[in-house]
Amino acid sequence: MSQYVHVSENEGDEPMEIPTEEDGTLLLTTLSAQFPGACGLKYRNQETGTLRGIRLSDGRLYPPDVDWGRHVYIVVFPKGENSKENSTRASESSLSVKSYRRLDRQKCSDLIVLGLPWKSTEEDLRKYFQQFGELLMVQVKKDPKSGQSKGFGFVRFADYESQLKCMAQRHMIDGRWCDVRIPNSKEGAQQMMNRKVFVGRCTEDMTADDLRNYFSKYGEVVDVFIPKPFRAFAFVSFADAETAQSLCGEDHIIKGASVHISGAAPKANEKFDRRMVPNHGHVAYQGSWGPGRGGNPNPANTNMGMNASMGSNMGIGNLGLNALQLNHAMLAAAQAVLSSQTGWGPLGLTHQSGNPTTNGDPLVVATTTQAAPHTISTSYAPAPMATSNGAVGTAGGGASNSFLGWGSQTAEMPPVPHTVATSQQVPNWGSMPAKAGSGWN
C-alpha cells in the first residue's frame, strides 16, 4: 500500500520521490531525512490556485485525499528557514539581512533530549542530530555506577539555525519518539530574552500599522497589539529579543508624540513567578519604579528578583534607574545563562541572601513614595495584557470597565503577604493578577 510522494524543496524544483508508510501516511522523519529541517508539506491546489497545508499529527503527514494523488508537494521549513531562499532574500531586503544576521548572532543553548531509548549511545545521538548542523556537544546521562542511560541527554549545536530546525520537530531515535527542548534550567534566560516591548504614552491616532511601520526599521516586527478601547499603550513584538531589548528604556517620537518603550511584563505565570519571585507563587509586583505620569501599567522588569533581593538596600525604587541600563544587564545575564557561562549571579533567587520573613519569603519591598497617579477604587493591578496575545492590531482585548480598563480584575488575588500597603499606595499598578497562562505573550 505504500506509495511514493513527489516532493520538492521549492515550487518548480525537480521533485524527489519519498516513500510513505503502509498506512499511507508519510513520516516526518522520512521527509527530513531527505530535506533536513523540514517541518511539513504543502502543495498548490489546482482548483483554487492557493497553497494547501498537509495535516501533521504525531510526526505523521496525512494525505490530503484518499491518497497523495499526483501533486508535487513543497517542503515547509520553520519560519524563515528555507535555506535556498534565504540567501537571495537576504540580499534583496535589508530587513531580511537584519533579521538574518540577528538570527545568526543568537546564541545556542544546550538542548535536552527527552525520551531516549535506554540503549541509545552518544554516538547514536551524534549520528542522528548532525543532520541539523554541526554539534558541539552530545551527552547521554547515565547512572554513574551501572552506566545505564537515564533516558535523556543533552546536545548543543554550533549554529542557532540548527537549533531552531532541531527544535521545530519531534525526533525518531532508535525507534522512539524523542523531544528536544530548552532545559528548564535555562527557562529564566529564555524569559528574559523577551521579544515584546511595551510602548507607553501612545496616542489614540496611532494605528497598529503606524507602530509596525515605525518599529520595522529596528528589526522585523511580528506583532502589534493595541488594546481596545484606547488605553494609551501598545505591545510590539519583534522577531528577535535583541531588538526588543535594545529599545527598552528609550523614548521615541511617533506621530509627533513621545512614546516610552520598556520591556513587556510576562503574563502572570506560576512557573515564572515561583522561579523569579519566591513568594508562594503569588505575584507581588511592587512597581518599584512604577510609573510616574504616563508610565507603565505593566510593571515590566520590576520583579526579576530585583526588588525582592536588592530593593531596600539599593534603593532602586526611588532612583529612577534607567531601564536601559537594567535591560542591558538583564540581557547580559540572560545570554550568560543561555550559554552556560554563569548562573544567575546577582539576579538570582534570594533565599540565601534575602530578607527572610517568618514564612521564609524574602521581603518584598514596596516603594510607597510613589504618588498614585490616579485614584481608582479597585485595588489590584489589572494587567492590561492579560487578555490576549492577539492578532495584529485589533484583537479584542478583554478590556472592560473602569478607567482605561485598568480597574478590572478577573483573576483571583493573591494574599501578597509581605507587600506593604500597596493596594492603597499604588492602587492600580502595584501587582499583577495571578492568571494562568503560557508565559510571555
Place this chain on the structure above:
DNA sequence: GTTGAGCGTT
C-alpha cells in the same frame, strides 16, 4: 537483569 516522566556528579 526492571522503567518512560523528567531536567545536567564534572
